[in-house]
Amino acid sequence: xxxxxxxxxRELLLARLMPWGGIIQDRFDIQGVIxxxxxxxxxxxxxxxxxxxxxxxxxxxxxxLYARFTPLKYIFLTGHHTFFMAALLSAVLASxxxxxxxxxxTGSLILGGxxxxxxxxxxxxxxxxxxGNEIAMGHFGxxxxxxxxxxxxxxxxxKKTTEDIKIPEQxxxxxxxxxSTALTMVIMFLILVLVAGPEVVGTYAGDQNYIMFGxxxxxxxxxxxxxxxxxxxxxLTEIVPAFKGIAEKLVPGAKxxxxxxxxxxxxxxxxxxxxxxxFIGGLIGMFMLGIFSLALIIxxxxxxxxxxxxxxxxxxxxxxxxxxxxGGFTNGILISFIPAFLxxxxxxxxxxxxxxxxxxxxxxxxxxxALANLFGG
Numbered sequence: 146x147x148x149x150x151x152x153x154x155r156e157l158l159l160a161r162l163m164p165w166g167g168i169i170q171d172r173f174d175i176q177g178v179i180x181x182x183x184x185x186x187x188x189x190x191x192x193x194x195x196x197x198x199x200x201x202x203x204x205x206x207x208x209x210l211y212a213r214f215t216p217l218k219y220i221f222l223t224g225h226h227t228f229f230m231a232a233l234l235s236a237v238l239a240s241x242x243x244x245x246x247x248x249x250x251t252g253s254l255i256l257g258g259x260x261x262x263x264x265x266x267x268x269x270x271x272x273x274x275x276x277g278n279e280i281a282m283g284h285f286g287x288x289x290x291x292x293x294x295x296x297x298x299x300x301x302x303x304k305k306t307t308e309d310i311k312i313p314e315q316x317x318x319x320x321x322x323x324x325s326t327a328l329t330m331v332i333m334f335l336i337l338v339l340v341a342g343p344e345v346v347g348t349y350a351g352d353q354n355y356i357m358f359g360x361x362x363x364x365x366x367x368x369x370x371x372x373x374x375x376x377x378x379x380x381l382t383e384i385v386p387a388f389k390g391i392a393e394k395l396v397p398g399a400k401x402x403x404x405x406x407x408x409x410x411x412x413x414x415x416x417x418x419x420x421x422x423x424f425i426g427g428l429i430g431m432f433m434l435g436i437f438s439l440a441l442i443i444x445x446x447x448x449x450x451x452x453x454x455x456x457x458x459x460x461x462x463x464x465x466x467x468x469x470x471x472g473g474f475t476n477g478i479l480i481s482f483i484p485a486f487l488x489x490x491x492x493x494x495x496x497x498x499x500x501x502x503x504x505x506x507x508x509x510x511x512x513x514x515a516l517a518n519l520f521g522g
Contacts, residue, residue: 164349164362167179167348167349168337168338168341168345168346168349169337169341169443169444171341171345171348172340172341172342172345177431177440177441177442177443178440178441178442178443178484178485178488178499178500179442179443179445179499180442180445180447180448180480180484180499180500180501180502181445181447181448181499181500181502182229182447182448182501182502182503182506184499185232185491185499185500185501186228186229186232188499189232189233189235189236190232193232193235193236193239196235196239196248196249196252197228197231197232197235198231199249199253200231200234200235200248200249200252200253200256201227201228201231201256203249203250203253203257204227204230204231204252204253204254204255204256204257204260205221205227205257205260206253206257207253207254207256207257207258207260208220208221208256208257208260208261209257209395209396210257211257211258211260211261212261212396212399213395213396215261217261217262217264217265218261218396218398218399218400219260219261219264219265219268219281219283219399219400219401219402220388220396220399220400220401220402221260221261221263221264221283221402222283222401222402222403222404223283223284223402223403223404226283226284226285226404227256227260229285229501229506230256230259230260230285230505230506230509231252231256233501233506233509233510234251234252234255234256234509234510234513235248235252236491237490237491237510237513237514237517238251238252238513238517240490240491240514241514241517241518242517243517251517255509255513259285259505259509260283260402263282263283263285263287263288263402263505264281264282264283264287264400264402265281266287266288266291267281267282267287267290267291267459268281268282268400270282270290270291270294270459270462270463271408273303273462273463274408274411274412274458274459274462275408275411278400279400280400280401280402280403280407281400281401281402281403282402282403282405282407282408282455283401283402283403283404284404284405284451284452284455284503285503285504285505285506285509286405286448286451286452286455286456286476286480286503286504286505287504287505288479288504288505288508289452289455289456289475289476289479289480289503289504289505290405290452290455290456290459290472290476291459292456292475292476292479292504293419293455293456293457293459293460293471293472293473293475293476294459294460294462294463294464294468294472296460296464296468296471296472296475297459297460297461297462297463297464297465297467297468297469297471297472297475298463298464298468299464300464300467300468300471301460301463301464301465301466301467301468301469301471302464302465302467302468303461303462303463303464303465303468304465305465305466305467306412306415306461306465306466307412307414307415307418307457307461307465307466307469308412308413308414308415308461310414310466325413325414325417326367326370326371326413326416326417327363327364327367327368329417329421330362330363330364330366330367331359331360331363331364331367332363333363333421334359334360334362334363335356335359335360335363337359338355338356338358338359339356339359341355342355343355346358346359388400388401405451405452405454405455406451408455408458408459409454409458411458411462412457412458412461412462412469414461414469415454415457415458415460415461415469416454416457416458417454417457418457418461418466418469418470418473419453419454419455419456419457419458419460419461419469419470419472419473419476420449420450420453420454420457420473421453421473422453422457422469422470422471422472422473422474422477423449423450423452423453423454423456423457423473423474423476423477423480424444424446424449424453424477425474425477426473426474426475426476426477426478426481427442427444427449427477427478427480427481428444428477429477429478429481430442430444430477430478430480430481430482431443431444431481433478433481433482434481434482434485439482439485439486440485440488441485442480442481442482442484442485442500444477444481445502447502448480448502448503449477449480451503452476452480452502452503452504453473453476453477454473455476456472456473456475456476457469457470457472457473459472460472460473460475476504479504480502480503480504480507483504483507483508483511484500484501484502484507486507486511487500487501487506487507487510487511488500490510490511490514490515491510
């Protein structure tokens with residue numbers, strides 16, 4: 146079993162989260178950009194499909210070579226994020242004036258480098274999360290996770306973990322992560338639909354009652370999330386021993402860098418805290434962007450759930466309950482401001498109503514765009 150077998154469930158979670166940025170935008174008549182990796186990559190493929198595919202293929206080969214001949218012994222196994230980063234690099238390098246072999250070669254070398262660098266940056270925190278050194282983080286929200294960990298370590302107390310929160314006996318059923326996740330998501334979605342009203346929600350709900358729409362979205366999301374959690378536990382028992390056999394022959398000492406849900410089972414309560422605090426950070430960040438006259442980044446639940454959850458788990462590992470909240474909030478602020486600064490670097494794609502949502506895409510895109518323009522000019 147690998148993460149590709151969980152892809153339909155991941156798509157289910159995305160389908161439940163994607164409408165909510167639009168609902169917020171429509172209800173409050175906010176003119177802004179909703180980050181969504183899948184949407185911006187689909188747009189990039191219309192003009193840069195060949196370049197993206199070549200960068201992805203050669204980038205993975207570069208990843209193996211970097212891992213083989215440098216101290217950064219990580220093999221990045223999250224395919225969809227490799228694809229997203231390849232699309233970002235092709236768009237940024239093309240907007241800087243590169244094309245053909247130069248674009249593909251440069252993009253592949255950068256992609257391979259990022260695929261070993263980001264897991265290496267996250268590994269000190271991964272050791273705290275997992276209690277071992279066998280797996281690494283293979284998700285391009287790493288700058289957000291590391292920033293969350295640093296802030297959490299400064300303000301929190303790792304001994305007061307989220308997983309030891311005392312729950313009164315009459316509420317003991319909330320100790321079950323599936324039930325607590327379902328209740329949290331249902332309450333959050335119901336608040337959103339009640340605030341938005343039937344007319345706005347009806348655009349997304351179709352013939353379904355708008356309150357039932359919110360209720361079913363929350364319940365379905367929780368069911369999909371529970372499948373992800375169960376699948377991750379199976380992957381941990383299977384992929385690490387299998388990977389060791391491959392690594393000994395191809396890249397001795399290499400660690401598999403896996404998608405962010407791999408850490409969710411280590412602190413399920415921190416997952417929810419991180420997500421909620423990241424979303425709050427996104428709302429505050431949106432208003433701050435308006436104050437600074439920057440492009441408004443409307444908080445989408447897709448990036449805030451996955452990266453906010455990861456930031457919460459990292460924060461909890463080094464800063465406990467306060468760390469989980471502070472880490473999630475830090476991530477929310479980052480993924481509000483970074484996409485706003487990325488937009489001008491994306492060329493024509495920057496004029497579309499979406500952009501990349503996770504922190505690494507923005508930071509890498511901005512740096513690569515600046516360097517390409519500097520040396521290209």
